[in-house]
Amino acid sequence: MxxxxxxxxxxxxxxxxxxxTPGFVVAxxxxxxxxxxxxxxxxxxxxxxxxxxxxxTLFVFFTIRPLxxxxxxxxxxxxxTNVHGLIGRTAKVIAKIDNAENQGRVQIGGEDWRARSENGxxxxxxxxxxxxxxxxxxxxxxQN
Numbered sequence: 301m302x303x304x305x306x307x308x309x310x311x312x313x314x315x316x317x318x319x320x321t322p323g324f325v326v327a328x329x330x331x332x333x334x335x336x337x338x339x340x341x342x343x344x345x346x347x348x349x350x351x352x353x354x355x356x357t358l359f360v361f362f363t364i365r366p367l368x369x370x371x372x373x374x375x376x377x378x379x380x381t382n383v384h385g386l387i388g389r390t391a392k393v394i395a396k397i398d399n400a401e402n403q404g405r406v407q408i409g410g411e412d413w414r415a416r417s418e419n420g421x422x423x424x425x426x427x428x429x430x431x432x433x434x435x436x437x438x439x440x441x442x443q444n
Contacts, residue, residue, distance in 0.1 A: 303349060304340035307333050324365050324372075331364065332356035383434040390428055391415070391441060397423040406431075406439055413439040 311333030318327040335356040397404030397417050406415040418432045418440045429441035
């Protein structure tokens with residue numbers, strides 16, 4: 301068996317393994333194996349084949365892999381978590397919001413948050429507001 305057969309078989313195995321793993325990491329090695337197959341077919345020594353494989357792996361991993369991920373995950377909706385998941389949600393004012401008096405509380409999804417008005421207006425208790433941003437433990441809100 302010649303070396304290019306070996307590289308081609310390894311590449312195929314790596315591409316099959318990529319089906320079971322996310323992120324195109326194993327496929328990066330598979331692409332490098334295909335590139336090495338071409339160099340092995342022209343008769344490079346095994347040491348040079350290993351060097352080509354290493355360089356090709358790095359090249360594919362840092363250049364082609366990010367492009368593939370961007371292409372294949374372009375329609376995924378990024379999941380917002382933690383405080384980023386609260387931005388844009390509706391909250392109920394449970395204590396009057398007055399930035400000048402440094403007071404105000406809102407309830408966001410069952411949690412009690414210190415609140416400030418985004419534009420400095422006074423918002424009475426019982427009103428529904430929209431969470432604009434969060435800084436530390438303070439939710440900045442605006443009226444709907």
